[in-house]
Amino acid sequence: MLDMTSGNGHGPLRADVPAYAAAVEAWLASRPAAFVAAARPVASYARRVAVTSDLMRVLFDEGWARYGWPEAVGGLGGDILHRAAMWEALARHGLPAMALFEHLEILAPTLVAMGDQEFVAQVLPRFLRGEERWSQGFSEPDAGSDLASVRTRAVPVEGGHAITGRKIWTSWARYATWCLVLARTGTTQSRHRGLTAFAVDLRSPGVEVRAIEQANGTDELAEVTFDEVHVGPGRIVGELDGGWRVAMHILAHERGTFGWFRHSFLYRQLFDSLAEGSPSPAGDTLLGDALLDLAAVRASSHAGLRAHAAGTALGPAAAFVKLLPAAGEQAVGDWVLATDPDLAVGTQDDDVAVRRQDYLFSRIVSVYGGSRQMQLDTIAKQILRLP
Ligand SMILES: Cc1cc2nc3c(=O)[nH]c(=O)nc-3n(C[C@H](O)[C@H](O)[C@H](O)COP(=O)(O)OP(=O)(O)OC[C@H]3O[C@@H](n4cnc5c(N)ncnc54)[C@H](O)[C@@H]3O)c2cc1C
Structure with missing residues (x-):
């Protein structure tokens, strides 16, 4: 020690x-x-x-x-x-994976940068120590790619706000104590200007968390409903009506620096399956693709880390850094399946079951944190300045 x-x-x-x-x-x-x-x-x-x-x-x-x-x-x-x-x-x-502690690297940097410091000093050690987990309540049934359409409402009440609404695809909510909820505090038409980020205790009265069983057999995702859930002072992260800035800070981490954390585990998956050997010349091509993709993730996310350590915002370049790990993860998944086609067959064996879960998860990585199309859109408009 x-x-x-x-x-x-x-x-x-x-x-x-x-x-x-x-x-x-x-x-x-x-x-x-x-x-x-x-x-x-x-x-x-x-x-x-x-x-x-x-x-x-x-x-x-x-x-x-x-x-x-x-x-x-x-x-x-x-x-x-x-x-x-x-x-x-x-x-x-x-x-094998960071598992639910991925959210530590997605949410904690923003909590530290923008949260009430007294509150953060209480909750961060418990988050770091694995005693309490956090989840991210942004997406709603009608607000995914178009996040500015959030309908969950927070109205002022005595001693804070009352939140009512419904969030979906909330990773780890089933296991979390806290949810960073993006709620509307402005008018319905206020779009991204009228949103506020609240740290909501999921043990509060009026919260219901329903796990969504995924195709890969895990219950990582959930639907969370809020029925007049009271949130006290000191629980606003950032400013009132400043939730968009908070969301963008989080997404810059989810898209930018996070690639580094994820790619380390992808190398692990790839090297573990190398023991199985290359199945065919086509398999060699898949392996080559996966290694090249991971090398690209490593280089680009390293640049993101250094920029962050130097206090420089990654900006729209984070979209590029998000695209690469998603491609890398799918390339690793393709290789893993090529080395072990029996992965598709049901088994009680934990090793195979986890590899199957990882393979199936690799199919949806181009959706979370903003879909592939939305990242391409950002690159086209904000980096390439295409019309
Ligand atoms: C594994 C996983 C974990 C997730 N975890 C969380 C979480 O913890 N918290 C959270 O808040 N959300 C989470 N999400 C939700 C995720 O952020 C949304 O699924 C994503 O933003 C897309 O939104 P949507 O599902 O509503 O799809 P939609 O926005 O309805 O999009 C459907 C399709 O249309 C395309 N599309 C939409 N608009 C445009 C456009 N303007 N131009 C071009 N194409 C467009 C999209 O690219 C997509 O292919 C998670 C999702 C996944 C898969």
């Missing part, structure tokens, strides 16, 4: 990412029990949540997961490059 009290452990590591990465490597090489348990393939989603949460607790208690987050809200300082190094090392040592 690092010596947190004297600063001997975390002072130098906060300033020196390679030294931090080497220390994480050495710790993982000792094969901590919580890591070994989380690295084992587990088909049950609820079980995966449990073992990943255990690993997050140990990573937090050992100090590793606190790097990259400000000290004022429970971190040990440093920047996103620390987090990138930790997730890459975990993947390289055999962790």
Whole structure:
């Protein structure tokens, strides 16, 4: 365990990412029990949540997961490059996926940048430690690509706001304590100008979470309804009517820096299936495509990480960084299926079941965080300035 009290452990590591990465490597090489348990393939989603949460607790208690987050809200300082190094090392040592902690990297940077700091200092350590999870309540049945059409309403009431509406495709809501809800505080016509982001406690009266069972057998997605759910002061993230800025900050992470975290695990999946051997010359082509795509993700998301660490906004270029991991994930899925066509056949074996889940999930990665067409639209209009 690092010596947190004297600063001997975390002072130098906060300033020196390679030294931090080497220390994480050495710790993982000792094969901590919580890591070994989380690295084992587990088909049950609820079980995966449990073992990943255990690993997050140990990573937090050992100090590793606190790097990259400000000290004022429970971190040990440093920047996103620390987090990138930790997730890459975990993947390289055999962790199959970030699972539900993907939302940590999607939501926590925005909570830290725009949330009420007293509230964030309470919730971030519990999020980092795997005690509480967060979900992202943006999409609605009639507001997906056209996010400015959000209808969920937040009306002022004594001591805060009351939220009423319905969110869909809310990842991890079934396992989450909190949901960052985008709700309308302006007029119906106000579009993106009249939205506010609220941190809503999913244990509040009036919240109902219904899991959606996916084709790959997991219950990662859910529908969440809010019936006059009371949200107190200090729970607005960003400004009143400033929810669009919050949503764009989150989506820039989901599209921009997040590629790095995801690609580490895709390399893992690819290397694991290399043991199966190449099935045919056509298989070699699939493997080549997957490796090239991942190399492109690595280069572009690395640029995103460095820009973020230097305090530069990624802007519309994040659309490009979102497209590449989706293509990479589908290319890896194509290769995995080519090496093991039996993946399509039902089995109780956890290893095969997880690989099938990953394959099926790879088919929908071009939708979340903004569909492929919407990213192409952003590139066409905002980068290429096409009419
Ligand atoms: C695995 C997964 C996880 C998700 N997790 C979350 C989550 O945690 N929180 C959350 O809020 N949402 C989440 N979503 C929802 C996701 O953000 C939406 O599905 C996505 O934004 C698309 O919206 P939609 O499903 O309503 O499709 P639509 O917007 O109805 O689009 C349908 C099709 O039409 C195309 N299209 C739409 N408008 C245009 C246009 N103007 N030009 C060209 N083509 C267009 C789209 O590209 C798409 O192919 C998740 C989705 C998936 C698949």
